[in-house]
C-alpha cells in the first residue's frame with residue numbers, strides 16, 4: 306500500500322475502517338485510527354444522509370497527504 310498513490314491511499318483508508326471507527330453523535334465528529342502512524346484522525350461527521358464511509362475515507366486521504374508521518378510528504 307503506497308500512500309503516494311490515490312489507489313494506495315484508498316486501500317489504507319479501507320484498512321483503517323476495518324479496524325473500526327468512532328462516531329461521536331453528541332459532538333458531531335467521526336474518527337478513525339491511521340494504520341500507518343496510529344494517530345487518531347478526526348473530523349466533522351457527514352451531513353444527514355451522507356455516507357460516513359466516504360467521510361472517513363476523505364479524512365484519511367487528507368491525513369495521509371498532509372499530516373501522516375509515513376505519508377508521501379515526509
Ligand SMILES: [Zn+2]
Nearest residue numbers: 339341342373
Ligand atoms: Zn498516519
